[in-house]
Amino acid sequence: MNIGVIYPKTGQYAEYGAMFQKGFELAKEQVNKEGGINGKTLGLKYFDTQSDAKQDAAVAPKIVADDSIIAVVGDYSSPASSAASPTFQQAGLVHYGFNNSAPTFTDTGDHVWTPQIGQDKYQKANADIVSKKAKKIAVVYIENDWGKQAYEYFKDEAEKNGTEITYTSSYLADSTDLSPILIKARDTKPDAVVNIGYGPDSALVVNTLRDKLGYTGLFFGGQETSEFLSNAGDNAEGTIITGSFSATGTKDSKAKKFVKAFNKKYGYNPGNFEVTAYQAIIDLAYGAGKTEPTRAGIQKALQTVTDFPLYQGNGGTFKFNQKTRRADNIEPILLKVKDGKFVQYDVD
Incomplete structure (x- = not known):
């Protein structure tokens, strides 16, 4: 049982891919440490697209043909992600664009979702x-x-x-x-x-x-x-x-635990890109645990679960707006560079 990952391991956006992968891997480890999804071990299958629309479109049929893949997360950029969405939509495979803030991203169809804050x-x-x-x-x-x-x-x-x-x-x-x-x-x-x-x-x-x-x-x-x-x-x-996230500013207890675990594993505090990747896997695993770890189960979970764990913004939980297939209650925060680091900024 796997979640497919389309992301830029190489190319001009490779730095984002590296940050995503750290979040993905930590989430996978924690899901499996806690018993997997309904007792089944969760795996991740990575596909390097360089976040390029042509490569996304080309790899999508291969992902659809792999019956072990119950959902897809990615890509980094909305234009690249959207090139793959029609193939996933046609196959009834959830496309979870966790980083895709373009307002039109979910327009492809009812199997395209994003928890990302809209532009x-x-x-x-x-x-x-x-x-x-x-x-x-x-x-x-x-x-x-x-x-x-x-x-x-x-x-x-x-x-x-x-x-x-x-x-x-x-x-x-x-x-x-x-x-x-x-x-x-x-x-x-x-x-x-x-x-x-x-x-x-x-x-x-x-x-x-x-x-x-x-x-x-x-x-x-x-x-x-x-x-x-x-x-x-x-x-x-x-x-x-x-x-959408500040490792030093968050007051959410589970987000603080995530920061501690991430820092222990990788030696630095996570930022927006690491936390959204981590949350994507946690979201899908949590949802599948409420229904079943299948393609249909993932779709049902996104349609019915109302308390997905939220690490971004002010934490807590979130649910999806069923018309837009976007998260209902995640709000942006402000970050400012101070002494060479991004810190949460409150308007003065």
Whole structure:
């Protein structure tokens, strides 16, 4: 009995894959240590897709054909995940996009679910904190479906808040020189530059602004990864992002136990990406234990269970909205880089 994992073990998003795998493996160990699922041992089958849409689409039929796989988790990016969803949907195999915040992710069908906070919520929180710190902003965002949707949510909320957007541009994920657009952004004299993207490109944005263009204003952007902090270095200090988990800020008892177990196994505190991966396996195992560890059992659990263990946000439990197939009650938190580390941030 296995859960299939589509994730980027290699490629430009490999760092995320490594973080996910740590969460997956710890969850699997704990599930099996506690007797498995209805006495059956849980396994994980990994499929490296590089979080690339073409590779996701290609591997999906192989996963469907493996009768031992009762559900699928992944991928890192929403566009890649969505390329595999139709195949899983057609086969009646649950696709659990634990990291997929694109608002359209679950549109494929009733077997596509995500506990991830939607970009509508993330970008409202993002726009709200930006509006408290800046009146005029420039915005640059990654050129893919996720980035475009996230930007539209951010823009709508920024306008509601009365924040003036002085400049906007998208950029390709594999861009190596963002000076042309960032010069234009800087020259509009914004109070802050807001970046909506992933970790590697966000580091490039802030480094270009600080080191090449002499920009000294506020910066909002980045992701809670060691790669972002390492690549951005001192330039990351003070940046504020929306997130879903703080290892040092959580007050939930089971989340604290998770942090302790994770730190003992891997030697560092988990962040957003590790906890969402961990929670994904715990969610599915918990649900299958309430029904049965089969493809149909997983689907039934997501439709009926109302107390899935919640490690993100404020902890507690959560259930799924049956119309959207998204988690009903997980709210984002704010994280700020202080002394080279992300810590939970309360608006001052």
